[in-house]
Amino acid sequence: MDWQEVSDSWILIPPRPKGIVHFLGGAFVATAPHVTYRWILEQLGRQGYAVIATPFVNTLNHTAIARDVLNRFETTLYRLQTKTILSKRYLPIYGVGHSMGCKLHLLIGSLFSVERAGNILISFNNYPAKRAIPFIEQLNINPTFDIEFTPSPIETNDLIAQRYEVRRNLLIKFTNDDIDQTASLTQVLQQRFPNMVAVQTLQGNHLTPLGQDVNWKAGDVFTPFDAIGQWMKQGVYRDLNQLKREIVRWLDPFAAT
Template sequence: MEWQEISGSFVLIPKSPIAVIHFIGGAFIGSIPNFTYRWLLEALAKKGYAVIATPFVITLDHLAISHDLLNRFENILKSIKNNIYAGIINLPVYGIGHSMGCKLHLLIGSFSTVERAGNIFISFNNYPIKQAIPFFEQLNFHDIFDLEFTPSPNKTQDIIQKNYIVRHNLLIKLTQDNIDETISLMKILHRKYPNLVALQTLSGNHLTPLGQEVSFKSGNIFTPIDVIQQWFQNKLSNDLYDLKNEILQWLNPGQII
């Protein structure tokens, strides 16, 4: 099973897929998801999930980005049906987003009639531009150009409340993530679909989904530094494994992980 590039997106198809995942990563890091999120996405594919990861170039117009990502995803799905695996068109589709990718999935689910079996939101973030872009306030762009994302954070919340149509959702909050806004999203979705939205809090930080499997090798002499390094690496690996297992458990509660 190897990554394929189709129409500028990255696709991983297991031998007999049981569902399709549309993955959208965070700003900047989401431009090469087959590299930055490689371990997590390949772990999901090993359990039978076809992964279509659509990268994007960050702009201020998040609504335009979401439209483009949905169009590309649907075109890729049709291409896979015609050229690789005909049965994929009938499989359930789940969206998974990380950070800004959550917002983009929320916009997709609000401005289209897209059919999703469910969405998973990891470390949702909906910051205004002055907080989202490092050093933005020091550059004084806001005073000169009055720049903001489209839709703005407040408008995004209104859109979700009024228009978001995907009923089944899993929200994952990571305990050491200091830019996470999952709780605010949980409040909105819980009002819309009170019995269909789950919140799970896991150990980790904003970069946990980008982790890679770690194999520890010590020297001939096991020193205190080796002990600390091994503990740190094991902690990173455990957070990543827990995240992967939580996703798989929600996607298919009866699946052996």
């Protein structure tokens, strides 16, 4: 399998896919998701899921971003089907998001008519612009004008509570993540869809999904630096593999991981 760019999305298509993953990454690493999230996305490809990763550039208008990434996803999917790269037979579509990508999937599921078999929301956060974007206050020349995302965090929560239509959801949080807001999202989704929301707390931090293949090779003489490198590699793989196992188990409870 090799990454290809189709209609401004990056795709990874395994032989005879059993489902489709639409992936959206975090705010400042989403411009090249096939690079920044390569390991975890390629693992999903190896498990038989076609991956469509849609890049985006963060702006204050999150509604516009959600509309744009959905349009590009649907255009990409249509082109893959018309070119018979993907079969036109039914394949379940799952949204997978990390950080801001979670908010975008939640907005897509609240504002637009989409068919989703479920969403996986990793390290959700919904902070106001002043906290989410460094130095944004320096742009606020007029003190009476408050710079904020559209929709605002409060408006986003209200939209999810009233209009979110994706019933099956997996929420993942990490033990060492100070900016995670999964707990508040869990309450909203469990009230809307009781017994359809799963929550997993895994070892790791907010950047764990960005982990890559650590190619550390020891020299002829094993040094303390080699020991540190091997320890880091083991830690990265432990957290990444745990994340992969939980995602794959939720996507297909009968799959071998």
